[in-house]
Amino acid sequence: MCGIFAAMTRDGLPGDRCDQLKLLEHRGPDGTGTWTSRDGKWTLGHTRLSIIGLRNGSQPMTSPDGAVHVVVNGEFYGYREIRERLRSSGYRFSTDSDSEIALHLYDQRGMQAATQLRGEFAVVIADERQRAMFAIRDRFGVKPLYYTVVNGEVFFASEIKALLALGVPAAWDLEGAIGGMGRSHEITEFAGISTVPPGCYAIARDGQVRIHPYWDWKMPTAEQMAVDTRNEAEVVAEFREALRDAVRQRLVADVEVASYLSGGIDSCAVLGLAQQEMDRPIRAFTLTFDNALYDEASIAEAQAKHVGATFHPIPITGREIAESFADAVWHSETQMFNGHGVAKFLLSRAVRNAGIKVVFTGEGSDEMLGGYPYFRVDALNNDPSLRLGQRSALLDEMLGANAATRALMMPEQVDSAEMRAVQRRLGWLPATLNVAANQAKSVAPLFRDDLPASVREFQPLVSALDRLPLSQRIAGRDRLNQMLYVNAKTVMPNFILNFLADRMEMAHSIEGRVPFLDHHVADAAARVPVSMKVKGIREKHVLREATKDVLIPEVYDRQKHPFSTPPTRDANDPMIEFYRDTFASQAAKDQPIYDMAKVSTALDKLLDYPPDQRIAVEGNLQRVASVVVMQELFDMA
Structure with missing residues (x-):
């Protein structure tokens, strides 16, 4: 993992390149490097967190003919096999780093190289022959990548603060700021600054940026799923093998790989599968709280012991969350609606202090398999096998089992112009989108009276849906799969992969590896029948069965408890x-x-x-x- 920036200017960058690199140093404290074109107008910058090829993986990297230059943030899995194929085609490698494959794949296949890359990554390629820069982002947006165009000059960076240091003005995008969880992922809270969307690459040339998709998450239609001849055991075996391979690939590193661990099935399954591949105990780190409703230490400790890992509790207090809130926002560059992002910030700090650089994380499982309560509500409401009384009883049971987060995850249905517009577009009212609508409704009374009417009336959910290929990716799919797709384009990259993942980890130079968001796992998850994603109110049924051998009974049987921090207790909090x-x-x-x-x-x-x-x-x-x-x-x- 690293930090990167790129600039295509008319007259070169003012000042010292070290200003931008300094702001990305937390992403890569092990080294820095820059490349500037002969005319001084183009620049690439890189801060390195050395994980693979510790001795000789410095960046930017340059092609043998000196015309193509590349900076990479992230990891490419399966890089050894790709490197051997490239060598057999005549390419020579000068480093042991996985990043170098991007340079040679681009020479061989142009932008089709993006389809060959597997992992969590953001890449910028400067091709002087084409007079263009190419910026590629991984399929689900695990790694951040922002861009902006100012007066015909183009800038890319891993974080917005580096763009601001490059001279981009800092101003509010009010629609982005009030858009909340459901806003389209291209939009940020900073005016004129956008993201390269997940699964896309950007071409920057002559002061313009154009976005092109190279991959999308393809959900089978309900008709295609109806003729699926696999039995449950075959579905389970296919999903387990995909997840096991993703975990195995992510154990490749020249440094120790540890794991984050909660009491939930996601991180427990990943730890269990990873430990099966190791001949030494994996260090597992768990957040603990002094509120029993939110603390999962006892389950996590039992799970670590069960698989042979070592358990390392990290206690978090309300005082620490209050003191670190501003630092976490500085790193996330977006609004937070719970202290869980700050808690992840503190967890990553403790793990870095323990000498760790790389950790497994469980993010993505809920988004692949329908783990959150609102996904289960949508699945239940679309289950033709349930009678009305059965459905109501299951919903009541689920509401009662989610005391910690039901106010966030299962709010009452919002009746608003926006939700009516959502219903017209989709043909139904999703509980999944109702969560974002409820957040917007509840915060609106706090707005200033002089907030422009155009901003007050902005409908972020509608805007997000209108940017998606609904007829190609939504129509004809089961309702749960529709919402998994929409969520993957909005909430997941905007928030889950920001202040619960990359930004809080990289704030302390920790590389998070996310097996559930491997695109092979995602393809396998898409093919899982809805009834094996959510079975009654039992979420992620296929994952439970696929990893049953590495789970303690308490985890195997436990209902999803979304990660959150305890609310304020009293006036002395x-x-x-x-x-x-x-x-x-x-x-x-x-x-x-x-x-x-x-x-x-x-x-x-x-x-x-x-x-x-x-x-x-x-x-x-x-x-x-x-x-x-x-x-x-x-x-x-």
């Missing part, structure tokens, strides 16, 4: 002090979105809510606090 100080700051007065008098009133009422509802109400306050922090740290206009 450190987060209350953090909110009051943040909301009284000059930045709070300067930010253009929220009315701080309304926000202060909401804060005064926070503790009046019961704990199972307080987590959702506090989520709004954390969104406001994030905006204030961004206003100050990024000097937003």
